[in-house]
Amino acid sequence: MNVRSPRAAVRLAATGVAVAALGLTALQPASAATAKPTAKTTAKTAATAKTTAKAKAAAKAKTPACSGNSMKVTVRKVSRPVNHLLLVATNTSKKTCAAYQAPYLRFDQAQSATQFYAKSRPHAVVLLKPGKSAYAGIKTSAGNGKGKHAHYTRKLGVMFSNAKQTGNVGKALNAKLPGGKVWTDDSAFVTYWQGKSADALKW
Structure with missing residues (x-):
């Protein structure tokens, strides 16, 4: 019959906890920061940028003043x-x-x-x-x-x-x-x- 010392038992328990933690980490889904953008997300971002650019261009191009010539x-x-x-x-x-x-x-x-x-x-x-x-x-x-x-x-x-x-x-x-x-x-x-x-x- 093998009898472990209290100190050895504590080390073994700590090792088991560490292994379990690693296992849980491996099972976690990738975070939003590291997730790769999908084609749909990329297209939506591009469309938003294009709309914003058009709005800025329209704001700069003011409607011409009515003229006595027309x-x-x-x-x-x-x-x-x-x-x-x-x-x-x-x-x-x-x-x-x-x-x-x-x-x-x-x-x-x-x-x-x-x-x-x-x-x-x-x-x-x-x-x-x-x-x-x-x-x-x-x-x-x-x-x-x-x-x-x-x-x-x-x-x-x-x-x-x-x-x-x-x-x-x-x-x-x-x-x-x-x-x-x-x-x-x-x-x-x-x-x-x-x-x-x-x-x-x-x-």
Whole structure:
């Protein structure tokens, strides 16, 4: 009968535990970090990268500003609000353009453009597909008759702004006024371009 010392028994037990641990390790599945990517995963990653690249390229290629060279403008008389007109700009080109900021208006031989109504700035730029229109409301005079330098205006020039509103794009267009003339004073203003006529006449 073989009798092992307590110390030898402890060493034997420790050895058995180590062997068992190695066996369990060998049975464990490969971790996600060491697993080889499948063809499906690789294709999905490539598609995501391609989509991201396209999105970045689209963001850089801004929609060109609507230009006086490819737009048609008309002025409509409205019943409400009083002393207001509606400016309609239609894209006559074959490409989408952006109606940036507000139109530059010049009544007769005015030395400066009509003031913009700041509160009318839309949340997003109005994009015009071919044949579509943008709208701007024009207040011509004070409703109470207290405006200064009041006079009849017979000509209205319209120019389109660049994206930063630091200058115009294309040529100036002449818009025919309803009835051939309109009463204006120094309270006149124009709204920013809107996608709907009703939005242009809120102010």
